[in-house]
Amino acid sequence: DAVVLGRxxxxxxxxxxxxxxxxxxxxxxxxxxxxxxxxxxLITGSYLSGWVxxxxxxxxxxxxxxxxxxxxYHRIMDVIHYDCGKLPExxxxxxxxxxxxxx
Numbered sequence: 001d002a003v004v005l006g007r008x009x010x011x012x013x014x015x016x017x018x019x020x021x022x023x024x025x026x027x028x029x030x031x032x033x034x035x036x037x038x039x040x041x042l043i044t045g046s047y048l049s050g051w052v053x054x055x056x057x058x059x060x061x062x063x064x065x066x067x068x069x070x071x072x073y074h075r076i077m078d079v080i081h082y083d084c085g086k087l088p089e090x091x092x093x094x095x096x097x098x099x100x101x102x103x
Contacts (some may be wrong), residue, residue: 001039002050003084004034004035004084005031005033007084007086007088008027008028008030008034009024009027009028009086010088011023011027012027013088013090049067052064052065052069
């Protein structure tokens with residue numbers, strides 16, 4: 001999550017050559033839009049995983065756990081391996097300009 005947030009704020013920083021509060025708020029908003037459904041899926045998957053593994057040992061739970069859940073488990077685990085994208089790069093000349101401006 002931090003890498004994705006850093007990417008959004010970094011793109012704003014590169015565009016304006018400094019951190020503009022209004023644009024930082026827009027960067028956080030775009031981060032939220034990008035991450036909302038992935039986080040909801042992670043929370044749901046975590047809850048279901050815990051529920052299936054801890055809830056009793058009745059025949060129907062064993063059937064659900066062994067036949068259905070573990071077949072779908074690899075799809076839940078695929079969510080963990082998320083490509084965050086690349087962080088934007090700032091050239092050293094831009095860094096020197098910002099230092100000379102006191103930013």
